[in-house]
Amino acid sequence: MRREASVLHLDLDAFFAAVEQRDKPSLRGRPVVVGGVGGRGVVATASYEARAYGARSAMSTAEARRRCPSGTAFLGGRFGAYRATSDVVMELLREVSPLVEPVSIDEAYVDLAAAEGPDLSVDGVTELARGLKERIAAATGGVTGSVGIGSSKLMAKLGSELDKPDGLVVVPPGTELELLHPLPVTRLGGVGPATAERLHAVGVRTVGDLAARSLPDLVALAGRAHGTGLYQLARAEDDRAVVPDREIKSVSAEETFERDLTDRAVLGREIDAMAARVGGRLRAGAWSGRTVTLKLRRYDFTTLTRSQTLPQPTDDDRLIAGIARRLLDEAGTAGGLRLLGVGVSGLSLYAQGDLFSLGPDADEPAGADDVPAAAPEPEPDLPAERRWWPGQDVRHDELGAGWVWGRGIGRVTVRFEGPLTPPGPVRTFAADDPALHPADPPDWRAATMEP
C-alpha cells in the first residue's frame, strides 16, 4: 500500500455491448446481448438495458433469451471492432503515464506515480480522472468507463466497481479499511465460488470477518499462497506493482461443438484446424513452445487434459496436431465429446527454424523449410444462410453498409445504418444474394477527422 492515491483502475462499461450500440444506432437505449448465439452459447456482455431484465455475463444465452423481451438484440462478437476501440483507450492511458498494465481488452491499471510531475492529492487525481474519462468518451464515439483510484491495485479496482457505469471514485489514503471491512469477501479478487463456500462454512462473510482470522487458519483453509494473499488483502496490504508488457505463457484454441462428436476423422480435422490457429499465432509472435496440451470435455461435462513435452520447442502446425491427435487416441472419445482444445505452453522466443536466420534482411534462399507447415484454412463449405451471423458487418452493392439483424432458412435480414447515421431501414435478401458481402467494421470517428 502506498501513501498516496497513485494507482488508477479503468473498467469500460458493458464494453462489447457499448461498441455495438455505438455502431448500430437502432440499438441505442435498447437491450443488447453479445456472446455465443448458438445452442450452447453464453453471454459475454449484456447492456445495462438487458441487465434490467436479468441478463448477466456467463449466463447461457438460452437463459438470457427467456429473460429478455422480444426485440432484444442477440449478437455474436465483432472482436476486431472491440480491439480497435480498446487500442484507442489504451493509448489515451499511456498519455497519462508510461506505466499501463492492460488486464484484458476492457480493463487496465495505470501507475500515476510514474507520470511526469503528477499532483497526487485527492483533488489532483480526481481532476486527472475527469479529463481522462472525457477524452475516452470523445475518442471512442461515446464508450464510457468507470475509474477507481487508490493506494493499491486492490483499492483502485474496488473504487472502479463502486459507482458503475461512468463512475469515478477516489479512495482517500487512510480510509482503506473503512471501505474494505464491510464488503462481502466475494468482492476480493481470488475469492470465487469454492473459496467463498469454505469461508462461509467457518462463518466468514465480510472482509472484516476475514481480517479477524489468523494466518495459519487461512493457510489451512485456502492453501499457502492463497491463504497468505487473503490475510494481506483483508488488511489492505497490497504492494502488487503495475506491470506493463507481461510475458505471454501459453497459446491455445478450443471449441465447443453444437452437438457432441465421436467420429475420430471429424475430431481429427478439428484438431488440425485448432493446431493451425495456435501455430499461426505462435509464428505471428515469433514464439515456440515445448509442451503440447489437449483439452477435452466429455458429454457429461467432465473435463480433462493430456500433455506431452518435447525436447525442442516448436511452432509447427503438423507437429502440434500430430501430438494432439495421439493424445486424443489415448484419451478416447467414448460417449461423445462436447469440447476439444489444443494448446502450447513452455514458450520461448524464436522458432527453431529461425536459429540460423539473420533476421528479415538475411539473404536466404527459399527452401523446403520455408513452406508453411499447413495450407491456410479452406473456406468452410457452409450452406448460404450459415455464412451470416447476427451483428456481422456487411455491405450491399446498391444499399451500402449495414449489419445482419437476423437470418432464416435461405434468408438474411440486414439493417442499413452505421455509427454516424440515424437508425436505418431493414431489408431481407436471399442468403446467397451475390450483391451482399461480409465487410470490415465501420469507422466511428467523425468525418471531420478524415483527410
Next chain:
DNA sequence: TCTGGGGTCCTAGGACCC
C-alpha cells in the same frame, strides 16, 4: 437447448538427480 473462450497461478505426486 444449462454450463464459451482465452488466459494465469497454484498444488501435488512421481521421476530423477546429487
Next chain:
DNA sequence: TCTGGGGTCCTAGGACCC
C-alpha cells in the same frame, strides 16, 4: 538389514479472472 533430503522437471487437475 527402517525411513535422508532438497531441488527440478513433468503431468494433471482445480480455482479463478475477464
